[in-house]
Amino acid sequence: MTPRTVRSSNSTAAIWIGALLLLMGGFTGLYGLVPLLQGSALAGIAWLLIGALIGALGLLAALFGWRTHARVDAQGISWSHGFSRRTAVPWQQIAYVQVPSAHEPGGSVILHLHDGRQVPVTPLRKTQGPDDSTALSPWYLRAGAAVQKAHQEWLTRGGR
Structure with a gap:
């Protein structure tokens, strides 16, 4: 018998939502580089931290979906x-x-x-x-x- 992994539609949705949040977090972090390059360190760091937070939430959602099977x-x-x-x-x-x-x-x-x-x-x-x-x-x-x-x-x- 070949092993088979069965995943629910909710689990698959969590993987996709997590991937999208991870992508959004990456782009938000990239957006934070612009203020840093223009000399506004506080705004740049704030955007980088927001991007990291969004990316971390996306990673958690994707891992949760990936493990639910x-x-x-x-x-x-x-x-x-x-x-x-x-x-x-x-x-x-x-x-x-x-x-x-x-x-x-x-x-x-x-x-x-x-x-x-x-x-x-x-x-x-x-x-x-x-x-x-x-x-x-x-x-x-x-x-x-x-x-x-x-x-x-x-x-x-x-x-x-």
């Missing part, structure tokens, strides 16, 4: 949400994978373990609430199907 491979599924530590569940512990529909309880893809516990895969969260009249997001359905397919492949191989 689920990874499916031959050993199982692992995920991290933002700056939290990585969580992993091997296929041996998973009885089945549930992808809740719009009106079912559960806010994300749920792993039902053999010992009866239910583990939500937090990066693969539904974007709609139970009262929303919209259909489920296509990325959520694809992500849930990818996890279900990987678990089925593992079962087909005889659990090895």
Whole structure:
């Protein structure tokens, strides 16, 4: 099985927003060079600091988005949400994978373990609430199907 990384649309948006903020911070910092070259040190330093702050916020947003994902491979599924530590569940512990529909309880893809516990895969969260009249997001359905397919492949191989 080839490893696959599944990323939510919110995570992808955070990466793009972070990249744009990083770019804006860079240009703001460059703009701060003009007052410095013209002899106004205070204004130049202020613009450089504002640019650095915007760039740092962009970097944090991009890193947050980059780390929020689920990874499916031959050993199982692992995920991290933002700056939290990585969580992993091997296929041996998973009885089945549930992808809740719009009106079912559960806010994300749920792993039902053999010992009866239910583990939500937090990066693969539904974007709609139970009262929303919209259909489920296509990325959520694809992500849930990818996890279900990987678990089925593992079962087909005889659990090895």
